[in-house]
Amino acid sequence: GQNIDQPTEMTATEGAIVQINCTYQTSGFNGLFWYQQHAGEAPTFLSYNVLDGLEEKGRFSSFLSRSKGYSYLLLKELQMKDSASYLCAVLVISGNTPLVFGKGTRLSVIA
Amino acid sequence: IAGITQAPTSQILAAGRRMTLRCTQDMRHNAMYWYRQDLGLGLRLIHYSNTAGTTGKGEVPDGYSVSRANTDDFPLTLASAVPSQTSVYFCASSEGEGLDNEQFFGPGTRLTVL
Numbered sequence: 418g419q420n421i422d423q424p425t426e427m428t429a430t431e432g433a434i435v436q437i438n439c440t441y442q443t444s445g446f447n448g449l450f451w452y453q454q455h456a457g458e459a460p461t462f463l464s465y466n467v468l469d470g471l472e473e474k475g476r477f478s479s480f481l482s483r484s485k486g487y488s489y490l491l492l493k494e495l496q497m498k499d500s501a502s503y504l505c506a507v508l509v510i511s512g513n514t515p516l517v518f519g520k521g522t523r524l525s526v527i528a
Numbered sequence: 529i530a531g532i533t534q535a536p537t538s539q540i541l542a543a544g545r546r547m548t549l550r551c552t553q554d555m556r557h558n559a560m561y562w563y564r565q566d567l568g569l570g571l572r573l574i575h576y577s578n579t580a581g582t583t584g585k586g587e588v589p590d591g592y593s594v595s596r597a598n599t600d601d602f603p604l605t606l607a608s609a610v611p612s613q614t615s616v617y618f619c620a621s622s623e624g625e626g627l628d629n630e631q632f633f634g635p636g637t638r639l640t641v642l
Binding site for chain 1: 548561568569570572573576585586587618627628629630631632633634635636639
């Protein structure tokens with residue numbers, strides 16, 4: 418079966434750094450996505466990791482460890498507009514569905 | 529049209545009725561997807577299409593059908609709606625034929641089945 422775990426909610430302070438974790442157990446692995454979704458809006462793409470390591474894109478970085486079934490999204494210099502849900506999704510090689518999303522982590526940035 | 533659009537924005541439907549949710553993209557993307565999003569369950573893939581003329585089943589395909597007659601359109605049909613299909617439905621598209629591409633999402637359709 419497919420299982421993706423993320424914390425349900427997190428709170429962080431404006432200007433700080435926050436790390437959102439995602440662990441997965443899936444039947445095969447092809448890559449991992451991170452999406453951002455503001456309340457009442459559609460998801461928007463943040464990153465896609467296939468190989469182990471850290472990929473940086475501005476204030477956002479994404480890390481993957483395939484051997485540990487683990488990824489994290491790192492947000493630096495937090496801004497109020499970063500308050501949103503962050504969705505982890507795994508692309509699998511086989512199974513009933515090719516793409517499985519976690520339930521998302523709702524991040525609240527406070528002053 | 530710019531990007532990906534969905535219609536209707538919202539709909540209230542009686543159980544047992546047939547309903548088609550429309551999705552159109554003007555980016556000439558190869559792949560298209562339908563998701564439903566429910567509180568506490570996250571996004572779940574219903575059906576997808578790698579390219580015009582092909583479709584595939586996602587995680588929760590039962591009760592839904594799709595067709596991909598051309599590149600731009602990917603309608604989702606509920607043949608006989610049930611209350612458990614009350615949800616927010618998102619359509620998405622991506623440039624390549626594989627699912628390992630950035631997906632662009634439409635604004636969503638909020639469907640209520642009574």
